Amino acid sequence: MNSIEMLKTLVGFPTVSRDSNLPLIDFVDEWLGKHGVNAVQVPNDEGTKANLYATIGPAVEGGVVLSGHTDVVPIDGQPWNTNPFELTQKHNKLYGRGTCDMKGFSAIALSLVPEMKSLRKPIHLALSYDEEIGCLGAPSLIDQIKERIPKPEAVIVGEPSMMEAVTAHKGIGAFRTVVTGYEAHSSQTHRGVSAVMNAAKLINWLSERETRFRDATPTNNGFLPHHTTVHSGVVHGGTALNIISRQCEFLWDVRVIPGGNAISVFEEFQAFCQEVILPKMQAVHQDSDIQTTILADTPPLQEVADSPALKLAQDLAGNTVHSRVAYAAEAGQFQEAGFPTVICGPGSIDQAHQPNEFISIDQMEQAEQFLRKLIQRLS
DSSP states (O other), X not given: OOHHHHHHHHHTSOOBTTSOOHHHHHHHHHHXXXXXXXXXXXXXXXXXXXXXXXXXXXXXXXXXXXXXXXOBOOOTTOOOSSOTTSOEEETTEEESTXXXXXXXXXXXXXXXXXXXXXXXXXXXXXXXXXXXXXXXXHHHHHHHHHHHSOOOSEEEEOOSSTTOEEEEEOEEEEEEEEEEOBOOBTTOTTTOBOHHHHHHHHHHHHHHHHHHHHHHSOSOSSOSSOSOEEEEEEEEEOSOTTBOOSEEEEEEEEEEOTTOOHHHHHHHHHHHIIIIIHHHHHHHOTTOEEEEEEEEEEOOBOOOTTOHHHHHHHHHHTSOOEEEESSOOTHXXXXXXXXXXXXXXXXXXXXXXXXXXXXXXXHHHHHHHHHHHHHHHHO
């Protein structure tokens, strides 16, 4: 099975984060088994999803981890021109959900397993779940890799980077805030507490907090945008136009540059809720409330001088280019666990999460050449 055939198979599994990834994981487990490779599945607590890791080659130090996530973002409401879960080729582009982010990299690595028969140092495959909703699956996977496989030389996370090395990425904190007000007829605003309107005040605070980050952060730090961002992407609330809303829920995230801390923003937000907004709400009705839950707190990838992972990626790519990216990834978690880590993968983040997501065949070929050089290096 070549890389495009493998990608077609992986895209055919609709592994949206809210759903199970087990059919894909079982396929990979079976594929590796056919080539004499024993894989280990690391399930979540409910048994509905699993990570997978496998070592190809001898169990010695100095190998390389190739890391990818199996989940993809939803297609709901997006105007796709093709079936998002069926790989479609048009000219030099391969369309489908996850082609770019990031089943392309995993497909290439899996398709090359038959060529990994003479390795002197191992290649470790690591596939995770729930990366797209806060990098929730990777910690248990990384724990097992740290405990059970010989120390690798480097970790390469195959997020889309146009096959250029990425030395730093932002971290992310994800949060859910639920505002509880008090219902009344909308003509009696003196009696009710509007959850929606108070949620709007909180979301406005988030917007103003981002503005302060923007104004206080040097612009020449290599990130675009250059600052920590604060964003609310989902809001649900209210019952009817003429009912003062009892409940409103919104999701928000903080994407911090290295050195930043999403939890510190959460603590500022909590103080604003408790000291400014909530007292006014409870002055009208004492049962009013604001509760915020931390959904994820993923560390940034810090740039490290003389990183062996960076040198390896640059050697394999045949250039010395490197950059920083605004998105969050599992690379920071691998680094936090003590592994030299770099991002280098096919495709552009500009295509990720959008309708008609695609990866170019040129990028697939570059990544295939990159991984073949790695196989030669370790053989």
